[in-house]
Amino acid sequence: MQELLTLIKGRQSSRCAFDPDRSVPKEALxxxxxxxxWAPTAHNMQNFEIVVVDDKKLLEKIRKIHFPISETFLQENYLQLSFSEEELKRKKTGVLSTMFPKSWLHPGLIAEHSHVNETDQPFLERHHQMLSCPLMIFLLYDPKRxxxxxDGDFLGIMSLGCVMENMWxxxxxxxxGFHVVSxxxxxxxxxxxxxxLRIPDHLSLAIAFRLGYPVTPTSYLRVRRDVDSITHHNGF
Ligand SMILES: Cc1cc2nc3c(=O)[nH]c(=O)nc-3n(C[C@H](O)[C@H](O)[C@H](O)COP(=O)(O)O)c2cc1C
Known part of the structure; x- marks a missing residue:
């Protein structure tokens, strides 16, 4: 089963533009x-619905939705950033700062700029381009199940993560290519x-994914903590 571990380790976030004219084949979808x-869910509740969107007009409407950024997001995001590959290799958790606009990368600026400013325009244009894709999947949470x-339907929410990982x-x-757009x-x-998407009121969006074939495949540094550093045998 070495192949399974290879697949698990090779799965990655495709943070890049997908060719909007190259569809994901029906069989693959x-x-x-x-x-x-077939994901495991607590009590086999199957507490989710899935919406698949491949209609170009709908995808364009979705791409135009504005995402406001909260102060809390900026502050907590900052704590996860590394400003160089060396730093990321050392920390072994978090993400590279190049994923985000410049105005989000300075703690002193956070209080004044809880929104994106003009210097971010090139980044945002690239980001908007990046959001193009031939297919999106929306995983909906059904809190009735x-x-x-x-407590807080914690087990139900964990179950949605299993659905996501199976699809990924x-x-x-x-x-x-698969990209989570939380x-x-x-x-x-x-x-x-x-x-x-005419989604009924009682369902909420758990998480959205873009799928497709990267225009230009990108690779980036991926890190994890060592197994020994997170595993505690026979007690913590
Ligand atoms: C619940 C969840 C939400 C995520 N949201 C985003 C997101 O909004 N944008 C993004 O680019 N990646 C998102 N990711 C991907 C993670 O950033 C990514 O899995 C992590 O950095 C490890 O990189 P890897 O997927 O390449 O292994 C999300 C992942 C999970 C599990």
Missing amino acids: SEILEAGC RAPDS LMAASLGI ALSGSYPEAELKKI
Whole structure:
């Protein structure tokens, strides 16, 4: 089963533009959805629905949704950043600062700029370009299907992570790029998205994914803590 570990370690976030004119084949999409359906969920509640969007006009409307950035996001995001590959290799957690606009990268500026300023325009244009894709999948949370006696439906929410990972691994095994776009789950973008996709009120957006074939495949430094440093045998 070494192949499974290779697939798990090779799965990555495709933070790049996907060719909007190269569709994900129907069979591949079916396999990705089937992998999601067969995910383990607490009590086998299957507390989710999935919306698949490949209509170009809808994708463009979704791409235009504005994502406001909160002060809390900026502050907590800053704590996860590394400003060089060396720093990231040393920390072994978090992400490189190059993923974000410059105005988000200075703690002193955070209080004054809880929004993006003009210097970020080139970054934002690149980012907007990057959001092009031939397919998006929206994983919806159905809170009516609740795991029994689970505080805050913690077990139900964990279950959604299993659905996501199954789909992500399946996409990776098929050579299809997969990018999580959690900013769409914020309250304003979610409300816009629910209108565009006619999603019933009782369901909420757990998380959104872009899928497709990268225009220019990009690789970046990926790090993890060592297994020994996170594993505690026979007690913490
Ligand atoms: C719940 C969740 C939300 C995430 N949200 C985003 C996101 O909004 N944008 C993004 O580029 N990556 C997002 N990611 C991807 C993580 O940043 C990524 O998995 C992590 O940095 C490790 O990199 P890797 O996926 O290449 O292994 C998310 C991942 C998870 C599990």
